[in-house]
Amino acid sequence: MQTQQWPVFQLVSCLLVLSQLVYFSYADVGTAAQYSPPYLPTACYGDDQSQFPSSNLFAAAGDGIWDNGASCGRQYLVRCISASQPGTCVEDQTIQVKIVDYAPTAQSPPSTQSTTIVLSETAFGGITNIAVNSINIEFQQ
DSSP states (O other): OHHHHHHHHHHHHHHHHHHHHOOOOOOEEEEEEEEOSOOOSBTTTBTOGGGSOTTOOEEEEOHHHHGGGTTTTOEEEEEEEEOSSTTOBOTTOEEEEEEEEEGGGOSSOOSSSSOSEEEEHHHHHHHBSSOOSEEEEEEEO
16 A cells, blocks of 8 residues: 555655745736826825835725725735837836835825825936836836
């Protein structure tokens, strides 16, 4: 009986090892705009200056990801995938942003309304080469 269990054990072990090597990414596609200072107060943390990462890579959530404020503090990986003007996106550049605000109530208006996410000037500039109002993005939490 032990010899019959050995191939099953090998198969299960092999599948376990392979499952650790394969990573499934669950990304979504949306749009992004940018907004400028002043950034305070925010819907997530009020006037607390410490809410902003030192990298200045932060964002305001649009209605699609706001989740009644549950998105506050979430980190998203964001990359530009297309824009109306060719050459806008920085190829193969992905940034990580922290949600600190709700876009419709942000202190400063976004460059385009009703986008998935509104990036700080630093974040938007990190994934674009050309000044545009909005871009198409891929993002994941």
